[in-house]
Amino acid sequence: xxxxxxxxxxxxxxxxxxxxxxxxxxxxxxxxxxxxxxxxxxxxxxxxxxxxxxxxxxxxxxxxxxxxxxxxxxxxxxxxxxxxxxxxxxxxxxxxxxxxxxxxxxxxxxxxxxxxxxxxxxxxxxxxxxxxxxxxxxxxxxxxxxxxxxxxxxxxxxxxxxxxxxxxxxxxxxxxxxxxxxxxxxxxxxxxxxxxxxxxxxxxxxxxxxxxxxxxxxxxxxxxxxxxxxxxxxxxxxxxxxxxxxxxxxxxxxxxxxxxxxxxxxxxxxxxxxxxxxxxxxxxxxxxxxxx
Amino acid sequence: xxxxxxxxxxxxxxxxxxxxxxxxxxxxxxxxxxxxxxxxxxxxxxxxxxxxxxxxxxxxxxxxxxxxxxxxxxxxxxxxxxxxxxxxxxxxxxxxxxxxxxxxxxxxxxxxxxxxxxxxxxxxxxxxxxxxxxxxxxxxxxxxxxxxxxxxxxxxxxxxxxxxxxxxxxxxxxxxxxxxxxxxxxxxxxxxxxxxxxxxxxxxxxxxxxxxxxxxxxxxxxxxxxxxxxxxxxxxxxxxxxxxxxxxxxxxxxxxxxxxxxxxxxxxxxxxxxxxxxxxxxxxxxxxxxxx
Numbered sequence: 001x002x003x004x005x006x007x008x009x010x011x012x013x014x015x016x017x018x019x020x021x022x023x024x025x026x027x028x029x030x031x032x033x034x035x036x037x038x039x040x041x042x043x044x045x046x047x048x049x050x051x052x053x054x055x056x057x058x059x060x061x062x063x064x065x066x067x068x069x070x071x072x073x074x075x076x077x078x079x080x081x082x083x084x085x086x087x088x089x090x091x092x093x094x095x096x097x098x099x100x101x102x103x104x105x106x107x108x109x110x111x112x113x114x115x116x117x118x119x120x121x122x123x124x125x126x127x128x129x130x131x132x133x134x135x136x137x138x139x140x141x142x143x144x145x146x147x148x149x150x151x152x153x154x155x156x157x158x159x160x161x162x163x164x165x166x167x168x169x170x171x172x173x174x175x176x177x178x179x180x181x182x183x184x185x186x187x188x189x190x191x192x193x194x195x196x197x198x199x200x201x202x203x204x205x206x207x208x209x210x211x212x213x214x215x216x217x218x219x220x221x222x223x224x225x226x227x228x229x230x231x232x233x234x235x236x237x238x239x240x241x242x243x244x245x246x247x248x249x250x251x252x253x254x255x256x257x258x259x260x261x262x263x264x265x266x267x268x269x270x271x272x273x274x275x276x277x278x279x280x281x282x283x284x285x286x287x288x289x290x291x292x
Numbered sequence: 293x294x295x296x297x298x299x300x301x302x303x304x305x306x307x308x309x310x311x312x313x314x315x316x317x318x319x320x321x322x323x324x325x326x327x328x329x330x331x332x333x334x335x336x337x338x339x340x341x342x343x344x345x346x347x348x349x350x351x352x353x354x355x356x357x358x359x360x361x362x363x364x365x366x367x368x369x370x371x372x373x374x375x376x377x378x379x380x381x382x383x384x385x386x387x388x389x390x391x392x393x394x395x396x397x398x399x400x401x402x403x404x405x406x407x408x409x410x411x412x413x414x415x416x417x418x419x420x421x422x423x424x425x426x427x428x429x430x431x432x433x434x435x436x437x438x439x440x441x442x443x444x445x446x447x448x449x450x451x452x453x454x455x456x457x458x459x460x461x462x463x464x465x466x467x468x469x470x471x472x473x474x475x476x477x478x479x480x481x482x483x484x485x486x487x488x489x490x491x492x493x494x495x496x497x498x499x500x501x502x503x504x505x506x507x508x509x510x511x512x513x514x515x516x517x518x519x520x521x522x523x524x525x526x527x528x529x530x531x532x533x534x535x536x537x538x539x540x541x542x543x544x545x546x547x548x549x550x551x552x553x554x555x556x557x558x559x560x561x562x563x564x565x566x567x568x569x570x571x572x573x574x575x576x577x578x579x580x581x582x583x584x
Contacts, residue, residue, distance in 0.1 A: 027443025032451050036443070084408060089400035108381035109454050112404065113447055116376060119408065120442030123415045127434040135427050142419040142434060150412030151319025151328070155405055159324050162401050 004054070004285030011053050011063070015046045018072045026121050035114045036121075039102050040079040048074040048196040051286065055200020055213060060277045066130060067203045070141060073125040074196050077149045080118035081192075085158065087111050091165075122149075137202050144198055148191040157188025164242040175242050177256075181222060185244075189228075190221025209274050212267045219264035220286060226257040227290045254292070261287050296346070296577030303345050303355070307338045310364045318413050327406045328413075331394050332371045340366040340488040343578065347492020347505060352569045358422060359495050362433060365417040366488050369441045372410035373484075377450065379403050383457075414441075429494050436490055440483040449480025456534040467534050469548075473514060477536075481520075482513025501566050504559045511556035512578060518549040519582045546584070553579050 023037050052071035053063055061067075086093040086101040087108060094104040103111030126145065129138045147153060160183040164175065197217025201210040226244055230253050233245040245253045264287055268280040315329050344363035345355055353359075378385040378393040379400060386396040395403030418437065421430045439445060452475040456467065489509025493502040518536055522545050525537040537545045556579055560572040 027448055029443070029448050029451055032443060032448060084404055087404060089404060110451070112376055112379060112381060113451055113454075116407075116411065117443045117447040119411055120438050120447065123434055124438035124442060127431050127438060129431065135431055138431055139419050139421065139427055142415055146412050146416035146419060150416060151321070151324060151409045155409040155412065156319055156321050156324060159321055159402070159405055162405075 002285050003281050007054060007282055008050060011050060012046050014068060015049045015072055018068050019075060022125055027117060032117060035102065035106050035110055036117055039083050039114050039118065040075065042097050042099060046075060048078055048192055051193060051196040052200045052203065054282045054286065055197055056204045058279050058282050059204040059206050059275065061204040070126060070203060071199065073122045074145065074192055076118045076122035076125060077145065078192055080115040081154055083111055083115040140202055141199055145195055148195040153187045153191030157184055157191065160184045161188055175247065177244065177248055180244060185222050185225040186218065189225040190218050193221035193224065194218045206275060209271045212271045216264050216267035216283065219260045219267065223257045223260035223264065223290050226253055230254065257290065261290060294577050295573050299346060299574055300342060303342060304338050306360060307341045307364055310360050311367060314417055319409060324409060327394060327398050327402055328409055331375050331406050331410060334389050334391060338367060340370055340484055343485060343488040344492040344495065346574045346578065347489055348496045350571050350574050351496040351498050351567065353496045362418060362495060363491065365414045366437065366484055368410045368414035368417060369437065370484055372407040373446055375403055376407040432494055433491055437487055440487040445479045445483030449476055449483065452476045453480055467539060469536065469540055472536060472539065477514050477517040478510065481517040482510050485513035485516065486510045498567060501563045504563045508556050508559040508575065511552045511559065515549045515552035515556065515582050518545055522546065553582060
């Protein structure tokens with residue numbers, strides 16, 4: 001069992017428990033509450049909160065109750081994005097993780113509203129700090145999350161992804177690799193992983209290496225998305241134009257992925273050089289999740 | 293010219309300027325930027341930011357650049373709520389303030405995404421504090437806004453309003469006055485006005501009377517919504533069931549409205565008793581906006 005597997009076995013149930021506890025208090029309305037829980041507590045991997053917690057532990061810091069709660073906020077954002085992405089006007093997916101998607105089960109209006117409530121709720125979680133000393137950290141987390149989940153990150157990426165979907169093979173020539181990586185993959189997928197990684201540095205009070213963790217999260221995130229597209233292509237389920245394997249082929253996509261994995265490793269090496277207490281084993285295991 | 297009219301003439305252009313300035317920096321994407329600006333800079337009254345600023349001024353405090361920016365965040369929330377409420381799956385309104393609504397002009401997917409970007413952006417505005425000393429105030433503002441815009445306020449009210457729209461005259465008996473006020477009017481309309489009023493107390497560092505300003509905002513908000521429904525009914529444009537005038541008639545609705553206006557006045561009197569520097573004239577003018 002890898003360090004990461006042990007870590008996931010220990011912390012994923014705690015993340016789920018934290019999410020359920022906060023969701024139970026997220027609204028006065030029973031139906032809205034049930035729909036929000038349906039959207040979040042559906043067997044997600046919790047990759048983003050776990051990444052934050054892994055960064056904290058890699059610095060030898062204790063994961064406190066406050067840190068666990070703060071780390072869970074990004075999952076509210078990730079969950080809302082899935083609910084809104086599934087909507088008929090967006091990707092029109094009626095299934096999510098083997099069950100009906102939120103709008104398929106509860107209707108389109110509720111799909112929009114559940115997403116709005118989860119998005120808003122993420123900031124309720126982050127601003128609910130019991131300990132006075134880390135007020136500035138909380139505000140910095142909110143500043144980072146609002147940028148990377150919004151117009152500088154996820155929403156920006158989704159706007160471009162919609163443009164991408166609206167393209168056809170005929171005008172596919174307009175889509176370059178650089179555009180796909182910088183305008184879709186990076187903001188849509190890597191941005192929240194960048195936030196999650198950076199949040200770990202903030203919560204562990206390791207600001208001097210925050211930029212390296214930003215670099216790690218960004219490179220990990222882009223590699224993660226490329227792998228996802230490679231897997232889809234291999235399963236022959238990919239009928240969409242405008243993915244990296246579609247444009248440059250599987251082999252060149254693997255090379256791109258490995259290039260980003262290497263950048264992520266370099267970021268970890270840099271942190272190891274700078275911070276004596278830093279153990280890169282756990283975060284290296286995150287990189288090992290990606291590959292052939 | 294009332295105190296409030298002078299105040300609006302002075303501060304509404306500054307609020308608009310602040311909104312435009314921040315919107316210009318809200319995203320890397322030109323199209324998303326243009327759509328966000330279309331959604332916000334469309335001649336709104338700016339009632340909520342102006343209420344916050346009026347509360348600050350009523351305590352004799354200077355409205356600084358930081359306070360102006362913080363006060364503007366609620367308008368991002370109000371604007372996103374209009375964009376999402378207009379969507380086909382919600383109220384299906386193709387016009388807003390005499391122009392095509394966001395989804396009517398830019399498509400449904402963009403309507404959802406523009407709303408998401410504005411909602412997220414509100415928290416970017418609130419967490420962007422230049423002055424170190426009011427970090428705790430910012431966190432408290434975020435905590436209050438996320439509750440009152442989300443599952444404890446606006447989204448909660450919209451969920452109930454959708455239920456209300458889905459009712460027909462046949463089952464209208466299920467809708468009581470208490471339910472309409474507490475589950476629709478209060479969360480959907482009054483919650484953001486409650487936040488705006490309370491935010492003024494926080495920004496003016498007048499925490500001892502924060503609960504009175506919460507009471508003022510809440511009562512003002514409910515009265516404001518009742519008046520809106522009375523006006524709609526008077527114009528015979530109200531074909532909807534489930535409004536207060538529809539259920540209890542115009543005269544009884546006026547009595548309810550006046551009851552809430554009186555509660556708001558009582559809150560102001562209480563603040564006057566508690567805080568020597570407080571001048572209620574401006575906030576009384578807000579109440580005078582409502583009436584026959």
